[in-house]
Amino acid sequence: MTVVLLEIVSVFIVARLDINTLSAYGLAAPLYMTLYMLTCSFLLVFLVKAAQLFNDKERFSRYFSASVWISLMLSVVVIVLILACGALLPLLGQSKNISGIADQFFYFIVFGMPPLYLSSVLSQTLIIFEKTHFVSISAFLQLLLGAVLVYAFTHFWGWDLKGVALGFDIAYWTRCLMLMGYIKFCCAHKVKLVKCNKNDFIEDAKFLFRMGWPTSIQYGGELVGASIATLMIGHFYVYALAAQQIASQFRIFLIMLPYALSQATAIMIAKKSKSDIFAYEAHVRQVMKSAFYLGMTIIALLVFPINIFSGVYIHLFIANGPPAVTHLAKIFIVITSIALFFDMAKYLLSGALRGMHSTKGTMLSSIIGYCLIGTLLAALIGYYFKGGPVGIRIGMLIGLAISVCITARYFSSFMKKMKIVGT
Structure with missing residues (x-):
């Protein structure tokens, strides 16, 4: 969650530049996050196998080493995609001025991709070793350094989104080096970077891609849908993109709660033996019940105050912004708040299924429900029924529901099938 705060802080800083730069950032950030999640999601299943290999130091080290190399390969892929993305914006009907500003962000953010992907594997490794305190400390230091650099580059050097990207890059590299140093000097007795033999590397790569590609399509598909919605909103007027960016920030922050609970749920379920199918089923349901109550309660406690004091929240970004932006942002905040409850339910179900080595069902639900039906409804309500930017967001919300x-139906069917096979 602390890592995501860096992007939110950067929006505060960018919002104080001008409305065009904020709108360009509102266009660039979702596309960048979509490409990142499409590729980095392959590494989200690292914890599942790592938890199973925890007591085998040699095999764990080979798995860790293979994952490091795979993360670097994925970073190269996303660099190519990001560079191509900037050239496509004008072809997708976006303003040339806004596209040009956004392209600065795309061009410079690629330098931070290798450490960002490496940090995913390194931080998950430390979580397995219960060294979460250092993961949090390094993330907090990344936040501080990144915020200072982004502010300095944008306000003192006048680099706009180029300065934002460079601030991110330096912060990403700093955290990655911190994590590498901590593992080398404090966890060398548990794991080390070793030469992978061909068979282990192929086996680990197959696992990460077999389990990871549905997860990649799931998260990436959801972000693709969100990016398409953002591009649709960009067809209306600049203020709509600015309002979208303001309303999205608290979701970007709060979405880490479902994500964290999803990962914790996956680990707790993956560690449980399936020798007694009835005890295993009871364990899964108990973990899900506890995570569901905890997650929904926390989301409610955080979302309601933001809606009550939405004017204050918006004022933090643009103190004297156009009334049209403020009005539209308030509506987007309400829609985003409702979506967070659905996000929590889906992430928990996805985490439980991932812990049971099932990821294809959640992938299909994201593609069919959110990416296809959601974007279709967004286009119909937004364009055909003249709903505008608000109609687009409502269409995506219905798709998420x-x-x-x-996903809930698939989870129920999977549990019944597992019980029948076990007996």
């Missing part, structure tokens, strides 16, 4: 229903 449908996706959650499909």
